[in-house]
Each structure stands twice: as structure tokens, then as C-alpha cells.
Amino acid sequence: MNQKIFQKALQIISMRRIKAKTENEQHYQEINSKIPEIAEINYQLAQTSARILMGEDIEILKRQNLQAQRYCSQLLENHGYPPDYLDMHYTCPKCQDTGYQGNTYCSCLEKLIASLGTAEMTQQTQLKLCNFDQFNLEYYQGRTTDDGRNCYTLMSNILQRCRYYAANFHAHSPSLLFFGDVGVGKTHLSLSIVTEVLKQGYEVIYDSIGNLISRIEQEHFSREKSQEDTLQILLNTDFLILDDLGTEFQTQFNLSVIYTIINTRINRNLPTIISTNLNWKQLSDQYEERIMSRLFAVYESLEFRGPDIRLAKKRNSQYL
Ligand SMILES: [Zn+2]
Incomplete structure (x- = not known):
């Protein structure tokens, strides 16, 4: 498969990743302004790594975080949002829109290359x-x-x-x-x-x-x-x-x-x-x-x- 198609496929996948990230940011902005309680929880969650560095018990923190996340989902639902509204929504959750799983190509990248390849092949051979x-x-x-x-x-x-x-x-x-x-x-x-x-x-x-x-x-x-x-x-x-x-x-x-x-x-x-x-x-x-x-x-x-x-x-x- 030629390098051009490969590059184009990677480009499309990185656009998907950017889109997922942008949407996620927008959701955070929206929720932070509408449900301040969630904004506060998210702020606390963001402090986790700092608290680990300060010597707090990791297991206890994990449990607290899990509880906080569940509580957030509940709050979201109470306000009429889907409970996973603040999660990242990738086109391909398997590789999180990177195109790779470890050292191998993810199936989404292969599929993309194949479809681009077919489109090009069809054009080339008329x-x-x-x-x-x-x-x-x-x-x-x-x-x-x-x-x-x-x-x-x-x-x-x-x-x-x-x-x-x-x-x-x-x-x-x-x-x-x-x-x-x-x-x-x-x-x-x-x-x-x-x-x-x-x-x-x-x-x-x-x-x-x-x-x-x-x-x-x-x-x-x-x-x-x-x-x-x-x-x-x-x-x-x-x-x-x-x-x-x-x-x-x-x-x-x-x-x-x-x-x-x-x-x-x-x-x-x-x-x-x-x-x-x-x-x-x-x-x-x-x-x-x-x-x-x-x-x-x-x-x-x-x-x-x-x-x-x-x-x-x-x-x-x-x-x-
Ligand atoms: Zn993938």
C-alpha cells in the first residue's frame, strides 16, 4: 500500500482524536458552568496525583475517586444528561483513535487504509x-x-x-x-x-x-x-x-x-x-x-x- 494512503489514513484518525478531545472539553465547559457541584468534584479528582505524591494512601484515594465518579454520573443524570457525558467518546474505543494497539495497527486503521486504497485503486484502474x-x-x-x-x-x-x-x-x-x-x-x-x-x-x-x-x-x-x-x-x-x-x-x-x-x-x-x-x-x-x-x-x-x-x-x- 502506498505511503500516501497510509499518511492520509493516519491523518483522518488524528482528526477523529482531536474531535473527541474537543467535544470532551466542550462538555466539561458546559457542565462546569451548569452544575458547579460537579466542577468542584472534578477539581478534587484532578488533584489525585498531587495527593499521591504527598503520601496519601493510593487504595483509599482510588476508592474515593470511584465514589466521586459515580456521584458525578448520578448528578449528570439528575440534570438530564447521559451519565457518561464527561467521558471521552472515541470513534474507535479500542485504540482511542491513535490507530495503534501496542506495536500493531488497530483494525480501524487497516479498514481506513483498505477503503482509501479501494477508492484509489478504482480511480487508478478506471x-x-x-x-x-x-x-x-x-x-x-x-x-x-x-x-x-x-x-x-x-x-x-x-x-x-x-x-x-x-x-x-x-x-x-x-x-x-x-x-x-x-x-x-x-x-x-x-x-x-x-x-x-x-x-x-x-x-x-x-x-x-x-x-x-x-x-x-x-x-x-x-x-x-x-x-x-x-x-x-x-x-x-x-x-x-x-x-x-x-x-x-x-x-x-x-x-x-x-x-x-x-x-x-x-x-x-x-x-x-x-x-x-x-x-x-x-x-x-x-x-x-x-x-x-x-x-x-x-x-x-x-x-x-x-x-x-x-x-x-x-x-x-x-x-x-
Ligand atoms: Zn482503532
């Missing part, structure tokens, strides 16, 4: 998002596959399945594997699903496996380890679409990244769509057993089939 209505089934009318099945029926079933999937998408939707030659509609239907899922407010990452892996590789072997976040984003994003499995370089590093992505997302029960131009046999030849067994056991396969091109070619060649 990705025209498709919709289901533009999917033209007429193309398949009267055609048969190489094993004699009706293309129209096959593809209208797939279209129906994809529409249903998109309309009923949820955080733990099943993962899908799209098989099929180039040009049989895999990209069109995955982008139509993406369009629907984005409308529902989920974060989506869509890219070819080759692009993503080269970015991960770059980050992995660069010296600046702080940049190493693409893999984390892919492991955590709400919805991941990996295009063109099988077109990437077959190295041990790449295989292990692919396994990590597939396996981790399965373990986290996060939906993924993988598309490939290879058939099941070719995939098995190319990928190790641990990848294939995960795909086979967990992914729902959709086989996109167009008219038999070889047959058409053969027929044509008879007239040449």
Missing part, C-alpha cells in the same frame, strides 16, 4: 463498475458447451446465483470460486457483485492476484517494515476479490502468500471470490495440496461456460 442488468444472456442463446450442455441455462443459473449472493451479502457470506475461459463473464459478474456490496457499505478490495502479490513482495523485501500492510489488509478486509488466479509467477513466496490469504480468511470466516481461467485439473497441477484442499472444501464453485470455441474453430477451418 474500473467501470458493472451491474447485473447489463449482463446479456442473449449471447448464450442456442449455444452448447463442448460437452453438449445448454449455455443459456447454465449462465442464467449462474447469473441468478450471483444476484442472490449480492442481494443477501453479509459479513460471513460463503466464498466463491469462478472458473471459466476469458470472456465468459467472470469479471462482469464479480464487478456486479462488488457494486452491490459497496452500496451496502462494506469494504471491498478487488484486484488481480498478480498485482497484489507484487505489492506484498515489494513490501516484504523492502527495508521499511512499517510499509508492510497490504497482506494485513487483504487478510482483514470485509470482502476480497482475487482476479486471475494462476497468472502470477509460481514461486515459493507467492504460493505461501496465496495459502496464507486463503487459509486465514477461511479461519476468520470472511468472504472471498477467486476467479481463474484454469480448470480444476490445471489448478491441481499448479497448486500444492494444502491450497487445493482448502478451496475444494470451503469454496462454492461456479463454472462459467461459453459456447465451445474449439468446435466453432474446427467448423470454420473446414471451410478454409
Whole structure:
């Protein structure tokens, strides 16, 4: 992920932190002027560390402070305020809008990077998002596959399945594997699903496996380890679409990244769509057993089939 997106995400998070702090200050000002009794208690609470330094018993002070805080909440309620009106209200209570939990990125930062990344990716690739209505089934009318099945029926079933999937998408939707030659509609239907899922407010990452892996590789072997976040984003994003499995370089590093992505997302029960131009046999030849067994056991396969091109070619060649 590029440094610009990372910086922008951190900037947004720090704005959230500033907003939380500012609001909190305003609440204090308001309450101090309206309920002087609370102002007095808050003043006493603020003296705690000084009193500890003066040698007062910490346990007793703690108990007194807790009582004072409860009393404050009660007073707030009596005056028609929510009892936590003077607490800090962070957008992300987990990291208190810092973006970090200890040494690791908080999920809010990862999500932000992912959504900014998607927005930028979409811009960069000029990705025209498709919709289901533009999917033209007429193309398949009267055609048969190489094993004699009706293309129209096959593809209208797939279209129906994809529409249903998109309309009923949820955080733990099943993962899908799209098989099929180039040009049989895999990209069109995955982008139509993406369009629907984005409308529902989920974060989506869509890219070819080759692009993503080269970015991960770059980050992995660069010296600046702080940049190493693409893999984390892919492991955590709400919805991941990996295009063109099988077109990437077959190295041990790449295989292990692919396994990590597939396996981790399965373990986290996060939906993924993988598309490939290879058939099941070719995939098995190319990928190790641990990848294939995960795909086979967990992914729902959709086989996109167009008219038999070889047959058409053969027929044509008879007239040449
Ligand atoms: Zn956070």
C-alpha cells in the first residue's frame, strides 16, 4: 500500500482524536458552568496525583475517586444528561483513535487504509463498475458447451446465483470460486457483485492476484517494515476479490502468500471470490495440496461456460 494512503489514513484518525478531545472539553465547559457541584468534584479528582505524591494512601484515594465518579454520573443524570457525558467518546474505543494497539495497527486503521486504497485503486484502474442488468444472456442463446450442455441455462443459473449472493451479502457470506475461459463473464459478474456490496457499505478490495502479490513482495523485501500492510489488509478486509488466479509467477513466496490469504480468511470466516481461467485439473497441477484442499472444501464453485470455441474453430477451418 502506498505511503500516501497510509499518511492520509493516519491523518483522518488524528482528526477523529482531536474531535473527541474537543467535544470532551466542550462538555466539561458546559457542565462546569451548569452544575458547579460537579466542577468542584472534578477539581478534587484532578488533584489525585498531587495527593499521591504527598503520601496519601493510593487504595483509599482510588476508592474515593470511584465514589466521586459515580456521584458525578448520578448528578449528570439528575440534570438530564447521559451519565457518561464527561467521558471521552472515541470513534474507535479500542485504540482511542491513535490507530495503534501496542506495536500493531488497530483494525480501524487497516479498514481506513483498505477503503482509501479501494477508492484509489478504482480511480487508478478506471474500473467501470458493472451491474447485473447489463449482463446479456442473449449471447448464450442456442449455444452448447463442448460437452453438449445448454449455455443459456447454465449462465442464467449462474447469473441468478450471483444476484442472490449480492442481494443477501453479509459479513460471513460463503466464498466463491469462478472458473471459466476469458470472456465468459467472470469479471462482469464479480464487478456486479462488488457494486452491490459497496452500496451496502462494506469494504471491498478487488484486484488481480498478480498485482497484489507484487505489492506484498515489494513490501516484504523492502527495508521499511512499517510499509508492510497490504497482506494485513487483504487478510482483514470485509470482502476480497482475487482476479486471475494462476497468472502470477509460481514461486515459493507467492504460493505461501496465496495459502496464507486463503487459509486465514477461511479461519476468520470472511468472504472471498477467486476467479481463474484454469480448470480444476490445471489448478491441481499448479497448486500444492494444502491450497487445493482448502478451496475444494470451503469454496462454492461456479463454472462459467461459453459456447465451445474449439468446435466453432474446427467448423470454420473446414471451410478454409
Ligand atoms: Zn482503532
